Amino acid sequence: MANYKLYCMGESGNAYKVALMLDLCRLSWEAVWVDFFHGETRAPEFRSKLNEQGEVPVLEHGGKRLSQSGVILDYLAEITGKFGAKSEDERREIWRWILFDNHKFTANLATLRYLVQFAKTGETPVTEFLRARAINAMKIVDHHLGDKPFIIGERATIADLSMVGYLYYGDELTVPLGGFVNIERWMDRVKALPGWKHPYDVMPRKPGKAAS
Numbered sequence: 001m002a003n004y005k006l007y008c009m010g011e012s013g014n015a016y017k018v019a020l021m022l023d024l025c026r027l028s029w030e031a032v033w034v035d036f037f038h039g040e041t042r043a044p045e046f047r048s049k050l051n052e053q054g055e056v057p058v059l060e061h062g063g064k065r066l067s068q069s070g071v072i073l074d075y076l077a078e079i080t081g082k083f084g085a086k087s088e089d090e091r092r093e094i095w096r097w098i099l100f101d102n103h104k105f106t107a108n109l110a111t112l113r114y115l116v117q118f119a120k121t122g123e124t125p126v127t128e129f130l131r132a133r134a135i136n137a138m139k140i141v142d143h144h145l146g147d148k149p150f151i152i153g154e155r156a157t158i159a160d161l162s163m164v165g166y167l168y169y170g171d172e173l174t175v176p177l178g179g180f181v182n183i184e185r186w187m188d189r190v191k192a193l194p195g196w197k198h199p200y201d202v203m204p205r206k207p208g209k210a211a212s
Contacts, residue, residue: 004029007050007058009036010205011118013110013166014069015057019202021073021161023195025080033204037118069165070098073158083158093152097159105141108134109166109173117172127174134175138183145182149189156193164190168199 004022008015008031022029034040034056041047041054051058051067059066059075066072077084085091101107112130115121141163144151151159166173167187177184190196 002028002030003061005032005060006030006203007032007034007060008056008203009034010200010203012036012056012203013106013113013169013199014055015203016168016199017069017161017165018057018059018072018076019199020165020196021076021083021158023197023202024161024193025076025082026195027076027080031203033207070095070102070158070162073098073162077158083156083161085157090152090157094157094159097151098162100137100140101159101163104133104137105163106166108137109175112175113166113169113173116174131175134173138175138177138180142180142182145186150186156190160186160190165199 004027006015006018006022006029008019019029019031034046036056041051041056047054050065053067055067057067057069057072059072064075066075074084076082085094108130112127112134115127115130116123121127148154150156151163164187167177167183168191170177177187
């Protein structure tokens with residue numbers, strides 16, 4: 001029986017951040033598919049039993065139920081001793097980038113992807129606004145990675161797993177990655193970590209198991 005249960009779906013970059021951490025740490029876990037596109041996260045049962053915020057991911061472990069990817073990553077780093085901070089200064093730097101990710105990086109990339117890829121809105125002033133904000137955020141990250149292999153320095157941490165989560169969806173983002181050389185190299189370094197898998201290979205997109 002798996003030690004961890006992750007409520008997720010293959011299309012969720014935020015859930016992928018956690019799934020990737022679980023795999024990189026070689027933890028025994030089970031993916032439970034959530035039917036987001038048919039309103040499962042908005043249902044009273046989901047909100048009362050799993051997450052009142054109506055979102056995935058949700059992680060269950062040892063009698064705990066956690067939501068919000070950054071919180072879950074921090075929890076897993078603490079209990080495994082992997083991809084976490086080695087000093088208070090590192091801890092603050094990790095959270096500085098996770099908060100940036102949630103506010104400006106993932107926030108814009110994910111919303112833009114949802115509108116264009118899933119809601120099929122086409123190009124609108126809203127998507128143009130989000131794409132501009134996403135590109136500006138990517139410029140910041142690309143510049144930051146100009147003199148270091150990972151977000152806080154020489155090793156990967158949960159800051160990297162948080163920030164890179166949506167980037168592996170490629171063309172679905174409708175934001176060109178080709179001009180951001182440092183980001184592309186960083187993505188390759190994370191991809192080279194033992195246990196890495198593409199989001200659609202590690203989480204299901206329908207009832208049943210993810211592709212292998």
